[in-house]
Amino acid sequence: MTQTTAPVGRRLRAQGTVRQEDARRHHRTVLLQHLFRSGAASRADLARTTGLTRVTVSDLVAEMLGDGLVEELGAPVGSRVGKPPTMVGMAVDSSHIVAIDLSADDRMAGAVMNLAGTVVHRAEVSSVGARGAAAVELTVELARTLVARADKPVLGIGVGSPGVVDDSGVVLDAPNLGWHGTDLGGAVARATGVPVHVANDANVAALAEHTYGGAADGGLMVLRIGFGVGSGMILEGMLLHGYRAAAGEIGHVTVDDDGEPCACGRVGCLETLLAVPRLRARLAASGDRAALLAATGARLGEVLAPVIGALNVHELVLTGPLDLLDGPLRDAVTETLQRRVMAVTADGLTVRTSNLGDDVVLVGAAGLVLAGELGVS
Numbered sequence: 062m063t064q065t066t067a068p069v070g071r072r073l074r075a076q077g078t079v080r081q082e083d084a085r086r087h088h089r090t091v092l093l094q095h096l097f098r099s100g101a102a103s104r105a106d107l108a109r110t111t112g113l114t115r116v117t118v119s120d121l122v123a124e125m126l127g128d129g130l131v132e133e134l135g136a137p138v139g140s141r142v143g144k145p146p147t148m149v150g151m152a153v154d155s156s157h158i159v160a161i162d163l164s165a166d167d168r169m170a171g172a173v174m175n176l177a178g179t180v181v182h183r184a185e186v187s188s189v190g191a192r193g194a195a196a197v198e199l200t201v202e203l204a205r206t207l208v209a210r211a212d213k214p215v216l217g218i219g220v221g222s223p224g225v226v227d228d229s230g231v232v233l234d235a236p237n238l239g240w241h242g243t244d245l246g247g248a249v250a251r252a253t254g255v256p257v258h259v260a261n262d263a264n265v266a267a268l269a270e271h272t273y274g275g276a277a278d279g280g281l282m283v284l285r286i287g288f289g290v291g292s293g294m295i296l297e298g299m300l301l302h303g304y305r306a307a308a309g310e311i312g313h314v315t316v317d318d319d320g321e322p323c324a325c326g327r328v329g330c331l332e333t334l335l336a337v338p339r340l341r342a343r344l345a346a347s348g349d350r351a352a353l354l355a356a357t358g359a360r361l362g363e364v365l366a367p368v369i370g371a372l373n374v375h376e377l378v379l380t381g382p383l384d385l386l387d388g389p390l391r392d393a394v395t396e397t398l399q400r401r402v403m404a405v406t407a408d409g410l411t412v413r414t415s416n417l418g419d420d421v422v423l424v425g426a427a428g429l430v431l432a433g434e435l436g437v438s
Contacts (some may be wrong), residue, residue: 069420078212078387084251085121086436087106088111088113088121088397089119089121089124089125090435090436090437091111091113091114091350092107092111092118092121092122092125093109093125093130093131093151093436093437094436094437094438095107095437096131096149096150096151097151097311097431097437100150101134101148101149101150101165102139102148102149102150103146103147103148103149104119104122104147104149104275104350104351105120105144105146106146106148106183106360107122108337116437117392120269122142122149123190123315126149129152129155129156129214130152130155130156130435131149131150131151131152132149132151132152132155133147133148133149134147134148134149134150135147136148151177152176153175153176153177153179154175154176154213155176155213155214155251156175156176156213156214156215156216156432157173157174157175157181157211157212157213157214157215157216158173158174158175158176158215158216158217158218158219158220158426158427158430159172159173159174159207159208159211159215159217159219159255160172160173160174160218160219160220160221160422160423160424160426160427160430161203161204161207161218161219161220161221161423161426162221162262162422162426163188163200163220163221163222163223163238163262164221164222164223164262164285164287164288164289164422165188165287165288165314166237166287166288166336166337166338167187167189168185168186168187168188169185169186169188169199169200169203170183170184170185170188170423171183171184171185171203171204171207171423172184172207172420172423173204173207173210173211174423174424174427175213175432176216177263178272178273178424178427178428178429179381180420180423181211182207182210182211184203184206184210185203186199186202186203191238192238192239193239193240195237196238196239196240197240197243197245197248200220200245200248200249201248201249201252201253202247204218204220204249204252204253204257205252205253206430208253208255215255216256216401216430216431216434217255217256217257217258217430217433217434218249218253218255218256218258218430219257219258219259219260219265219295219425219426219427219428219429219430219433220245220246220249220252220257220258220259220260220426220429221261221262221265221422221425221426221429222235222238222240222245222259222260222261222262223235223237223238223261223287223288223291224236224237224240224261224287224289225261225305225306225307225310226245226259226260226261226264226306227305227306228302228306229244229246229247230244230245230247230250230257230258230259231243231244231247232245232246232259233305233306233307234420235287236289236323236324236325237288237324239296245259246258246259246360256430256433256434258426258429258430258433258434260363260429261291261293261306261309262285262291262422263283263285263291263292263309264283264293264300264309264378264425265293265295265422265425265428265429266283266285266293266378266415266421266422266425267282267283267292267293267294267295267300267378267425268293268295268300268425268428268429268432268438269283269415269417269421269422269424269425269428270283270378270415270416270417270421271295271300271428271438272424272425272428272431272432272438273417273424273428274378274415274416274417274421274424279374279375279376279409280294280295280296280297280372280373280374280375280376281294281295281296281375281376281378282294282365282368282369282372282374282376282377282378283375283377283378283383283415284311284334284361284365284377284378284379284380285380285421285422286336286337286379286380286381286382286385286386287335287336287337287340287381288336289312289324289332289336290311290313290331290332290335290336291309291310291312291314292309292310292311292368293309294308294309294372294374296372298376309333311329311364311365311368312330312331312332312335313325313327313331313332313335314330314331314364315327315328315329315330316329316330316334316360316364317329317333317334318330320333320334321333322337331361331364334357334360334361335357335361337381337382337385340357340385341385345388351388351389352389354385354388354389354393355390355392355393356387356393356410357393358389358390358391358393358394358397359393359394359396359397361390361394361397362393362394362395362396362397362398362401363397363401365394365398366398366401367379369398369402369406369410370401370402370403370406373378373406374406374410375409375410375411376413377394377398377410377411377412377413378411378412378413378414378415379391379394379412379413379415380415380417380421380422383414383418386414388413391412391413391414394412395412398410398412
């Protein structure tokens with residue numbers, strides 16, 4: 062089974078009414094979502110909070126206890142006189158998730174995580190020079206290694222990949238890896254026998270900020286700067302996919318008609334200025350690191366301003382190497398956006414680097430599995 066998280070038009074977090082035949086699954090997801098976001102609760106508290114009947118809550122909690130998704134935690138501290146309620150919480154260590162990050166230019170990173178996004182094991186392989194079928198095989202072998210290291214049932218495998226990825230796990234176009242119509246999800250699923258969820262690495266990073274990173278409830282744009290450059294956007298609770306799953310491919314917007322050749326076949330794409338290998342090479346040849354980073358940030362702000370203004374994004378998160386992004390580059394992005402968008406947009410806009418550091422794609426890949434398998438985010 063292969064898929065990405067949250068198709069177009071479906072909210073990441075369960076809410077609202079559904080058809081009768083889907084009600085049980087929906088109610089189960091609502092309970093898991095509450096326990097995931099708010100922590101342990103009694104059955105009575107769950108009924109009051111979700112609006113479900115106590116009978117329905119008790120029935121579903123019993124089912125989830127049997128499945129190992131939740132666990133009983135005993136009475137709350139400081140219980141009053143009388144029979145105390147029994148608290149239940151998500152059994153975050155009952156299952157493992159395998160997460161894989163393909164966004165770096167020189168390696169593929171992976172981790173075994175619990176349901177709370179805590180790393181249990183890590184592994185990585187060098188990917189220097191790997192393209193096409195060789196890059197697929199490296200990904201498959203990394204997935205096999207991580208599945209073998211998991212000492213709990215594996216809920217699923219999440220993969221954050223550069224490029225355009227459709228909702229069946231096929232990488233439609235990833236020029237830097239030489240993938241065009243490559244069924245990455247299918248290859249990993251066949252090799253491991255585990256459900257696989259593949260998405261664009263920037264979308265995965267956006268999901269990480271949404272699920273684990275403390276992102277606010279307003280519009281969120283996450284810019285992923287690594288081997289390539291892409292963005293993921295969550296607006297009004299929905300992860301945007303766009304026509305042919307290409308929403309957020311801002312790295313291949315032309316910013317310099319006389320610029321350097323890009324892996325996509327054109328010249329002067331934003332990626333030729335901002336992708337990590339390109340930016341580091343320019344810095345190595347520059348006599349003024351701070352000035353070059355500031356100039357790059359200003360150009361990035363110019364490119365992003367129409368997007369931020371049109372979508373009224375509340376939070377812009379830069380993810381990638383902090384030595385490149387946090388400082389003159391981020392400051393220049395902020396200053397440029399403040400000048401170029403309406404005051405009503407600029408006043409509420411936050412530009413920051415990710416709280417999740419280098420693990421943002423790995424953590425998001427875990428979130429991809431949670432959303433795909435349990436409906437939790």
